[in-house]
Amino acid sequence: MSAHAGTIDHHHDHTTTTGIPNKKLFMWAFLASDCMFFAALISTHVIYRLHPTPDGPDPKKIFSIELTSFSTFILLMSSLLMALAVSASQKGKVEATRKMILGTIAFGLIFLGCQVYEFSHFVHLGLTLSSSMFGSTFYTLTGTHGVHVAIGVVWLVLTYIRTFKPANEAKAWIIRSIVQFVAFAVAVVSIMVMMLAVTHAGAEHGYSLSSVLHALQTNFITSVSTAAFAVSTALLFVLGRSTGEVDFGEVNAIDVEGMGLYWHFVDIVWIIIFTVVYLLEYL
Numbered sequence: 001m002s003a004h005a006g007t008i009d010h011h012h013d014h015t016t017t018t019g020i021p022n023k024k025l026f027m028w029a030f031l032a033s034d035c036m037f038f039a040a041l042i043s044t045h046v047i048y049r050l051h052p053t054p055d056g057p058d059p060k061k062i063f064s065i066e067l068t069s070f071s072t073f074i075l076l077m078s079s080l081l082m083a084l085a086v087s088a089s090q091k092g093k094v095e096a097t098r099k100m101i102l103g104t105i106a107f108g109l110i111f112l113g114c115q116v117y118e119f120s121h122f123v124h125l126g127l128t129l130s131s132s133m134f135g136s137t138f139y140t141l142t143g144t145h146g147v148h149v150a151i152g153v154v155w156l157v158l159t160y161i162r163t164f165k166p167a168n169e170a171k172a173w174i175i176r177s178i179v180q181f182v183a184f185a186v187a188v189v190s191i192m193v194m195m196l197a198v199t200h201a202g203a204e205h206g207y208s209l210s211s212v213l214h215a216l217q218t219n220f221i222t223s224v225s226t227a228a229f230a231v232s233t234a235l236l237f238v239l240g241r242s243t244g245e246v247d248f249g250e251v252n253a254i255d256v257e258g259m260g261l262y263w264h265f266v267d268i269v270w271i272i273i274f275t276v277v278y279l280l281e282y283l
Contacts, residue, residue: 021254023258024254024257028261034265038269038272041140042272045137045277049137049280052134057125057132059134065282071110071111072271074107074111075108075270076267077107078104078111078263079264082100082264084096085097085256089253090253091250094248097248101156101159101256108149109153109188112149112153113195115149116195145273152259156263159255161180162248162252165177166244167244167245176239179235186228186229187228187229187233189228190228190232191225194222197222
């Protein structure tokens with residue numbers, strides 16, 4: 001019974017004398033240090049919130065609790081998909097692992113898109129990094145978390161590409177991997193530009209189909225971004241239809257599990273940030 005449990009926990013990875021896989025032990029050590037880092041940022045924000053500067057803005061007039069609640073829900077749902085990806089990888093189900101990773105990537109990008117829009121909206125209202133102490137602590141804290149989410153998305157993309165490594169190492173797959181990564185990058189940048197254009201157009205002219213189409217067609221950069229997004233998405237769809245035997249399975253589950261630990265940690269940190277930074281302002 002204990003031997004069976006050990007096999008499930010280790011997933012063929014080399015273990016330390018503690019019985020914990022090296023990769024998992026390293027990730028726990030990193031997350032412990034990151035806990036202290038975020039604790040310092042959150043406590044700094046709380047201290048200056050309790051002692052605000054005279055020229056500080058009123059957060060209630062700036063925050064959009066509906067948008068932040070939506071992005072929080074999206075990030076929490078991404079944790080569910082990440083857990084399903086870990087479970088699928090442990091069972092050696094490559095296709096299911098890919099789908100769950102893609103879903104996690106999509107939800108992570110939606111969260112980042114909401115944060116980019118939120119930041120641009122706050123700057124438009126006059127809240128900048130140097131406008132007040134509240135702005136300094138707010139952008140430092142939430143921006144650092146956003147960087148963590150972005151790093152997690154890049155990690156997910158690289159893992160997704162890794163699942164296509166052919167079992168026959170004689171086949172060249174480096175160029176294919178580079179093309180996939182570039183296509184992901186182009187798609188992400190393009191969709192961010194499109195989202196900002198649509199949201200700004202909606203704020204000025206109302207959210208209707210005509211205003212959205214007008215925003216996507218009149219601006220040259222937005223038009224190019226729309227075309228680039230369509231091409232890169234089609235390319236990713238074609239490259240994602242590989243049916244050959246791959247060098248990815250249950251033996252790689254520990255890598256997906258380590259990525260899952262990081263992603264769940266980022267989600268937990270955001271729950272704390274959402275509570276301390278946003279919800280406490282309405283109590």
